[in-house]
Amino acid sequence: METWWRQHPGANIGVPTGAPSGMVVVDVDVHGPVDGFHAFSRAHRAGLVDGWQFLVSTPSGGMHACYPATPGEVQRSWQASRAGVDFRGDGGYVVVPPSEVSTGGAAVGYRVRQINTGPSSMLDSDRLRDFLDPRPTPRRSASPDVARQADVTRLAAWVAARGEGERNRGLFWAACRLAENDVPASDALDVLSAAASDAGLGEREITATVRSAYRTAHSRTRDSSTTSEQASSPLATDGWFARDTTGARSPSRARGL
Known part of the structure; x- marks a missing residue:
């Protein structure tokens, strides 16, 4: 030295x-x-x-x-x-x-x-x-389908507004929310690809990040169900835009992605 x-x-x-x-x-x-x-x-x-x-x-x-x-x-x-x-x-x-x-x-x-x-x-x-940098909050609606579509639209807009240094983490968080609400991975890519591209991410990075988020969310769901069959889901406990508490946990492998 x-x-x-x-x-x-x-x-x-x-x-x-x-x-x-x-x-x-x-x-x-x-x-x-x-x-x-x-x-x-x-x-x-x-x-x-x-x-x-x-x-x-x-x-x-x-x-x-x-x-x-x-x-x-x-x-x-x-x-x-x-x-x-x-x-x-x-x-x-x-x-x-x-x-x-x-x-x-x-x-x-x-x-x-x-x-x-x-x-x-x-x-x-x-x-x-x-x-x-507050994350989106859901709007109440008489129709669950209308409310869900509005929330997905606002989620995509939030991803598109992420700046450099926030883009990948924001995309990962948003994809986790879609996975936890049973949105198919292919639909999540359709919803988030254009938004993440507007934020400056490349197609390959977008695909890899969404797949990683789905593996993480599915792994967390399996771990929760084995701990307690009656454990409530992230949607039920925290709402559609719940805060991501996974931290640095490594995603385990899941089929389908």
């Missing part, structure tokens, strides 16, 4: 986030018309981003709010691009002070903005994501 630093004394420092470092980060971006400080302020008023350990100013004019990682819990990285806020957890990393980048011909550094001398607390990253 010392030899490496002697060879590259001006190198920046990157720190993995999540379990490896014990730190997660809310990355507030300022790019063009998007100002993540507005969304961060809303989240602060809602009590969702309190308890940070320290704040770091970034060269773009943004900010890193750093929190302790939740022990024993996987907190995956995500992006809420329209809000201008990213979350750096497991699988992510951040550049830390005293690193510098060149902006407009001048060196601009990462610097510690403020240190919290009071108690810190862990961040509910899933709750923050749902607040910044």
Whole structure:
């Protein structure tokens, strides 16, 4: 390590986030018309981003709010691009002070903005994501068939609106919802392909993601039925657009896809 630093004394420092470092980060971006400080302020008023350990100013004019990682819990990285806020957890990393980048011909550094001398607390990253980028909610209708069609249409529109970094995860979540509601895989591809393509995904990636979602949903259904024959379905317990709680579980094999 010392030899490496002697060879590259001006190198920046990157720190993995999540379990490896014990730190997660809310990355507030300022790019063009998007100002993540507005969304961060809303989240602060809602009590969702309190308890940070320290704040770091970034060269773009943004900010890193750093929190302790939740022990024993996987907190995956995500992006809420329209809000201008990213979350750096497991699988992510951040550049830390005293690193510098060149902006407009001048060196601009990462610097510690403020240190919290009071108690810190862990961040509910899933709750923050749902607040910044809420998922569709079903509309009530006298006709179940009409309500179902309306929900599928809104689900496809939500997938089409996903930004870079959110597209694959959003498609996977949407396909799981269709699988849990007994929509055939071929129909799910028909419904979601155009929407995911509008979001910027390629045909091969769309097909692979939908198939993976169906394997995961079917595996979860089998596991639930073997645990209790009377266990309620995701539709019955959480509604059509239930929050995905599968996390990082690996999909097991299922026939038909």
